Amino acid sequence: MSKRIEEFQKEREALNVVILERDDLNIKRFFALDSAVYREGALDAKTKEMLGLVASMVLRCDDCITYHVIRTKELGISDKEFDEIMSIGLVVGGSITIPHIRRAYRSWQELKE
Amino acid sequence: MSKRIEEFQKEREALNVVILERDDLNIKRFFALDSAVYREGALDAKTKEMLGLVASMVLRCDDCITYHVIRTKELGISDKEFDEIMSIGLVVGGSITIPHIRRAYRSWQELKE
Amino acid sequence: MSKRIEEFQKEREALNVVILERDDLNIKRFFALDSAVYREGALDAKTKEMLGLVASMVLRCDDCITYHVIRTKELGISDKEFDEIMSIGLVVGGSITIPHIRRAYRSWQELKE
Amino acid sequence: MSKRIEEFQKEREALNVVILERDDLNIKRFFALDSAVYREGALDAKTKEMLGLVASMVLRCDDCITYHVIRTKELGISDKEFDEIMSIGLVVGGSITIPHIRRAYRSWQELKE
Amino acid sequence: MSKRIEEFQKEREALNVVILERDDLNIKRFFALDSAVYREGALDAKTKEMLGLVASMVLRCDDCITYHVIRTKELGISDKEFDEIMSIGLVVGGSITIPHIRRAYRSWQELKE
Amino acid sequence: MSKRIEEFQKEREALNVVILERDDLNIKRFFALDSAVYREGALDAKTKEMLGLVASMVLRCDDCITYHVIRTKELGISDKEFDEIMSIGLVVGGSITIPHIRRAYRSWQELKE
Numbered sequence: 001m002s003k004r005i006e007e008f009q010k011e012r013e014a015l016n017v018v019i020l021e022r023d024d025l026n027i028k029r030f031f032a033l034d035s036a037v038y039r040e041g042a043l044d045a046k047t048k049e050m051l052g053l054v055a056s057m058v059l060r061c062d063d064c065i066t067y068h069v070i071r072t073k074e075l076g077i078s079d080k081e082f083d084e085i086m087s088i089g090l091v092v093g094g095s096i097t098i099p100h101i102r103r104a105y106r107s108w109q110e111l112k113e
Numbered sequence: 114m115s116k117r118i119e120e121f122q123k124e125r126e127a128l129n130v131v132i133l134e135r136d137d138l139n140i141k142r143f144f145a146l147d148s149a150v151y152r153e154g155a156l157d158a159k160t161k162e163m164l165g166l167v168a169s170m171v172l173r174c175d176d177c178i179t180y181h182v183i184r185t186k187e188l189g190i191s192d193k194e195f196d197e198i199m200s201i202g203l204v205v206g207g208s209i210t211i212p213h214i215r216r217a218y219r220s221w222q223e224l225k226e
Numbered sequence: 227m228s229k230r231i232e233e234f235q236k237e238r239e240a241l242n243v244v245i246l247e248r249d250d251l252n253i254k255r256f257f258a259l260d261s262a263v264y265r266e267g268a269l270d271a272k273t274k275e276m277l278g279l280v281a282s283m284v285l286r287c288d289d290c291i292t293y294h295v296i297r298t299k300e301l302g303i304s305d306k307e308f309d310e311i312m313s314i315g316l317v318v319g320g321s322i323t324i325p326h327i328r329r330a331y332r333s334w335q336e337l338k339e
Numbered sequence: 340m341s342k343r344i345e346e347f348q349k350e351r352e353a354l355n356v357v358i359l360e361r362d363d364l365n366i367k368r369f370f371a372l373d374s375a376v377y378r379e380g381a382l383d384a385k386t387k388e389m390l391g392l393v394a395s396m397v398l399r400c401d402d403c404i405t406y407h408v409i410r411t412k413e414l415g416i417s418d419k420e421f422d423e424i425m426s427i428g429l430v431v432g433g434s435i436t437i438p439h440i441r442r443a444y445r446s447w448q449e450l451k452e
Numbered sequence: 453m454s455k456r457i458e459e460f461q462k463e464r465e466a467l468n469v470v471i472l473e474r475d476d477l478n479i480k481r482f483f484a485l486d487s488a489v490y491r492e493g494a495l496d497a498k499t500k501e502m503l504g505l506v507a508s509m510v511l512r513c514d515d516c517i518t519y520h521v522i523r524t525k526e527l528g529i530s531d532k533e534f535d536e537i538m539s540i541g542l543v544v545g546g547s548i549t550i551p552h553i554r555r556a557y558r559s560w561q562e563l564k565e
Numbered sequence: 566m567s568k569r570i571e572e573f574q575k576e577r578e579a580l581n582v583v584i585l586e587r588d589d590l591n592i593k594r595f596f597a598l599d600s601a602v603y604r605e606g607a608l609d610a611k612t613k614e615m616l617g618l619v620a621s622m623v624l625r626c627d628d629c630i631t632y633h634v635i636r637t638k639e640l641g642i643s644d645k646e647f648d649e650i651m652s653i654g655l656v657v658g659g660s661i662t663i664p665h666i667r668r669a670y671r672s673w674q675e676l677k678e
Contacts, residue, residue, distance in 0.1 A: 281540065305361070424616065
């Protein structure tokens, strides 16, 4: 894992702590729900991560994309499967997604090294 | 298939004819690409349609959603799988997607009748 | 209340029934959370509805806007307060919100008749 | 001009009256500004309408698109110029713009009849 | 105030100077309007800043969020009120807002130190 | 050209290489199409770049904006024409575009130095 991704994860976790220490019930419920929907169910966890990745791509949220790229890598998505998710995101979301696709491939590359 | 969905498909095809008769090379290339990315590849067609559906949901495009709901039904997605796609779209995209989720379930319901 | 708004509410409730009958735990949790965040707390319910209205306006979700216009009316927002919420939504979201502002004023007008 | 477009214009103007009768200074200023930016300047009015049209297309605002389609037609945009604006909107905004492009071509077609 | 926020404000003001020196009448009018809508009126300034904050949150504009977080702090919003604004933004805008909520809480934290 | 813009271009090209080395047919087709729509046609290249710029502005994509700012500069857009494109983007997209307009003017300024 690259230094850039390690730092992303460290900052992400540090700020999650800041939020959850506020102890707001509704925010905590949302965070719980945000984990729950990706859990193995009728659809397997791998498919669900792919859904999360493409949704993050078309909404052009870099942090969300990085998170799901890490997760899809952990769950064993192949290079070719990754390309196909990117191509659907690109066609649905248009050229405006290209900068995010560039950064997604950089993360993907770094996770393989 | 309900009357509403039949009319959706008829209007959709009629307007596609209007566009493609204009014979603009770049627009035709885009339409070809828009079909190509959903074709069976490293990912099967069913998974790709689910990706198209969740992307359409978070971008809140009713016509796109209706189209992908029809396709996921044709490809044999189960009720429970459909629910899980909806729940991911809902959590990623927020309450702002609820009106679109309502209409997606209406289409799903009508396709089963 | 106008016929248009009555029909909006009837369809909205009918489709909510369709969704909730599916009995998907995560979707039900989201719906519960969507009610919870607008409940009286450190901020009063009226302020929270105004937040929901302006958020729906800049995200350009007509059904969400109609719902929050009804709620702000019920909670006693004045004409002038309504104008000021609209003007903030308009300046933040740009001219692209104008069609939604037109329809929001139509709903507001109909609720007063 | 088709009946559909006439009705669009009638409703648009009727609701503009509702808004402007409210006499909110900031909203009136915004409406004035929204006219001002499209006036002949360093760029001619035709180019500015094209900018308004492509911006409305990628933001997927049907009413805004219909309005700018009418204006570009009035200002003498050719069929081929219209196609090229659509193709840029389509590539920048992705397949999610296709339903709006369908309706834009329908309006364009109706304005020619 | 933290160094990060000071730098944000310095860059923001430096670039505003660049824009306003261009002396474009319409851009200057927009900037004037953008100040006007947040001024005390039927709604007090504090409520208006909360509206600006939640609108910026659901539109996921970090600079806009930072600006409004600073303003809500200056106007005396409490921790609990801040949490409730965040929770509405989160539920309306979905998990896609979480990275922005993380950074909003970081700014809020830094302003308290 | 400033160091910031040189680095932008270097990173952009390096990541394009990463993507195109993956040799995914659909992604390559999209990239080809993304060049094709800006080529001289019924509309001249300068007008097409302006369309690309305003579309990127209202969609608030900084990398896309920087790219089109560079291109419009290369194609000889004047200061006043640039202002008018910005003012349309600002009015259509709202105050939420202001941070992007700030950075667009910074790039414009740096390209002139």
